[in-house]
Amino acid sequence: MARTKTDMHEALMAAAKATVQARGYNALSFRELAKEVGIKSASVHYHFPTKGDLGAALARRYTEDGATYLAELLATSKDAAWCMDRYTEIFRSALANDNRMCLCGIMSAEFDDLPIEVRTEVDKFAETNVGWITRVLARAKPAASEQQLQEHAMAIFAAIEGAQLVARGCQDIAIYDGTIRAYRSTGLIP
Amino acid sequence: MARTKTDMHEALMAAAKATVQARGYNALSFRELAKEVGIKSASVHYHFPTKGDLGAALARRYTEDGATYLAELLATSKDAAWCMDRYTEIFRSALANDNRMCLCGIMSAEFDDLPIEVRTEVDKFAETNVGWITRVLARAKPAASEQQLQEHAMAIFAAIEGAQLVARGCQDIAIYDGTIRAYRSTGLIP
């Protein structure tokens, strides 16, 4: 065997992630994916029985990896502004990398076509991100109530996803930069 | 003949619009569309030779209708806050109507799969909206420079699109409401 199961699993996940971030869940095809990693489409079904399984695994991994990175940030610095700068940089780098989008953001747009198991994972991504932003905000605004913090965090998350979406649609990363700058100057983002 | 060309044109546009707002451009199919309006898929090609033609017509109409409504708003009241309230209400009503999205927002997510003629129209939608918000902001902040106003307007547009996207992904319109409220309380939206 050329590759172990784990290796192929990873290769498939990586290729699938790139495709979804660039063209969405609907554009993800077993045939194209197979060609990219050098096997046949039937073999992809060996690793991921259904497309829903692949999509859910993809979103779950994406959320986990993100959560890991965010936890590191939170442990590195106590400064809310510094954390948020790093956070907005994550979404910026997706755009800088072939005009890609947040995997869960693009899946949210395709919501109605997602299998239930994928929807669940997409929801968890939003939850995880809002939870992290809430903890960052708690440092900057210790006086605020938990509910206020969560609403603010959700607003920040949505605003950043929107900045990415619009900048992508205009194929102009400067739009993302300008928008984030405006978020900061109004005080939406610390 | 049961209907005139214009009637059928309108019926097709309306059905297509609903589908795209609910499931995106990729989910738009001539067969389904034909079934919905009671003709055969080949007949749809008579009205719109290619899918790109239909998509572009759809986005153009969407932008035009929106621009017309926005112009009325601007003529009705000089109050920026009132105008922006009406504006956010537009995006809210899409969500309230079967969890739909802004047609151009959802198309931005599918950007890579769009024919060039559709991309052009999607760009114009953003341009039109940002232009309108800029004029509204000019009333509230007459001292600001044109460039500052435009950046602020783009940020508002992106933030609202993002609020819609995230609320849709979570299937919870309350998230939209809370997010808009947060935008207002931080001063991002007048």
Added chain:
DNA sequence: CTTTAACTGTCTATCGATAGATAGATAACG
């Protein structure tokens, strides 16, 4: 140590469904 058995990963071939698109016939309107 060898033989047998099960497992793993990939293959070929194929299924039914659906996609967008086209050609040519048909029916109705003016």
Added chain:
DNA sequence: CGTTATCTATCTATCGATAGACAGTTAAAG
């Protein structure tokens, strides 16, 4: 009659998914 709108029928391409075969690997049995 000629134009307009829609039809039937069909094409090629692609989709996700499945069945069955086969080679290489591992592990247990004798």
